[in-house]
Amino acid sequence: MDLFSLLNMMPGVAAQGLIWSIMAIGVYITYKVLDVADLTVDGTMCTGGAVFIMLTLSGCNVWVAMLGAFLSGMLAGLATGLLHTACGIPAILAGILTQLSLYSVNLRIMGQANRPISVDQYDLLVSARNVREMGLDNPIVVSLIFAAVTIVVLYWYFGTEQGCALRATGANPNMARAQGINTSFTKVLGLMLSNGLVALSAALLAQYQGFADVNSGRGAIVIGLAAVIIGEVLFSKIFRNFALKLVAVVIGSILYYLVYQVVIWLGLRSDDMKLITALIVALFLSIPYWKKRYFGKKARKGAGASC
C-alpha cells in the first residue's frame, strides 16, 4: 500500500477514464439533453466491443471495425427508441428490454462469453501495454484525441437546426411539438447517437483490455451517471458553454477512475466498486433534493415570521 504503487497506476487511470468518458458523453446526451434515463447502455457497452473484435478477427481494418461498432450501438438505440416512441413503452422500461435482449445478442455475436484479441497480431488503436510509452501509440493520447473530436463534433451538431430541435425536445416536449418538431423522431435520433458513442467507447475499451466480455457492460449506466454528476457538481458554476460541460464530463470520468484506483489501492476488491459507485451516484443525486427540502422549510418559516 505504498504511494509509489498508486502513482504507478495513474497512466492507467487517465487512459481508462478517457475511454469511459466517451461513454459518459453518450449518457450525458440522453440523461441531460433528452431528459431520458437510458438503460440500453449496459448492453451497448458490450455490443460495441463484441462487434469490434469479431470484425477485426474476421480481417476487417480497425477503422472499419470501429465504424461497425458505432453502427451497432446506433441500432441498439434505434430499438430502444422505437420501443419507446412507436410502442408507447416508458423510456426506462424500453431501455431495460433492449439491454436484456442485447445479452443474448452479444453472446450470439461473440459465440462465447469472452473473446480475446492480441495487440501482437492485430493493428489495434489502443492497448494497455503501451500506457507508459511515449508517442502516438500511447492509449492516453489516442483516447484523448477521440474524446476531443467527439466534443468538437457534438458541439457543432447541437448548434445545428436538428441539434437545437433535439435539445428543445428534452427541454420542453410540448413547446417542441408546438414549434413543429417531431419529438418521436428527435428522441429516437438522440438515443441512436448516444448508444453509438457508447459502442465506440466499448470498442476502444475492448482494445485497451485486449478482450470483450459479455459482462463488461454491467452497471455501465451508473458509471456514466457518476462521471456526468461528478463533472456537474465540480464545474457547473464555471463551465456554462456546452463544449465545456462535455469537458466536465470527461474530467468527471477520469476522477471516477482515480477514486476507483484509490479504493483498490486501499485494499478493497474491485468487486466492491459497483456498490461504491452506486452509493456515490445515490448521494450526489440526493443532494439537490435535500437542499431544496431544507432550504424550502427555512424559507416558509421566514415568511411566517415576517407576517
Add this chain to the structure above:
Amino acid sequence: MLELKHVYKTFNPGTVNEKQALVDLNLSLQEGDFVTVIGGNGAGKSTMLNIISGAYPVDTGTITIGGVDVTKLPEHKRAKFIGRVFQDPMMGTAATMQIEENLALASRRGKRRGLKVGITNSEREQYKEMLKVLGLGLEERLTTKVGLLSGGQRQALTLLMATLQRPKLLLLDEHTAALDPKTAAKVLAATEEIVNRDHLTTLMITHNMRDAIAHGNRLVMLYEGRVVLDISGEEKKRLTVENLLEQFNRVSGSQEADDKLLLS
C-alpha cells in the same frame, strides 16, 4: 380559414369519469377573424383549442385549416399552420435554452430542420428588432436563458414565437390568466397590436368578459361542448357585460355562471 364540422370529443368513454367535452361542435372562421371565446369551467374551450392544434385527436368530425383537412395530421405537422400561446407561461418556451435559441426554433416552424447552423447572425439582428417592439428590454438579453424571465416576459416571448412565422391560425388559450393585471394588460395590448398588424386569424379564450368584449370582431360562447352564442359585427360592438350575462343565462337556462365569469 378554420372549419370545425360536427366535432365530438369524449374523455374516458365508458367509465364513471366519462366527460363529453365537445358535442357536435361547429365553427367557421373567416380569414382575418379575431374571435374571443368565453364559457364556464368545463365548457370545452381548451378542449376545442387542443383538438384544433392536434394535442388530442377528435372522436368524429373534421377540422380544416385554410382548405386543408388536418383531422388526421399529428400535432407537429399541424404546427406548420398554427401558432399557439398557452395559459401556463412555462409551457410555451424552453426554459434551459436562450431567448435567441427559442426564437430560432420558432422561426423554423413547419420547415425541415437539417444540419445548417441553428441561428444565423442576420437572424439575431432581426430578433433584436422584434423584441424591441415588446418594450420589455429583452433585445439586450438575447443569450439569457428563458428560465430566468418573469411569467409576463415569457408569455410575451411565446406570443412573438407563435407569430414569428406568420401562422394561418393563432390560438391563445387564456394566455394572460396566470399574470398579474398590469402584466396581463401589457401582453394583451401586444397581442392586439400583432394580430392587427399581421391580420392574423385568431381564436382567443378568455375568462374575462370585459376582455372578450373589448377585443376581436366576433365573440363565441361555449356551453357544454357546443357554441351557444355567436355575436359579431355591430352587435358585438354594442355588447356590454350585463347584456352578455343575460344572454348567457337565457341560453344555458341557469344563473350559476354569473359569479364565476364576472369575478374571474
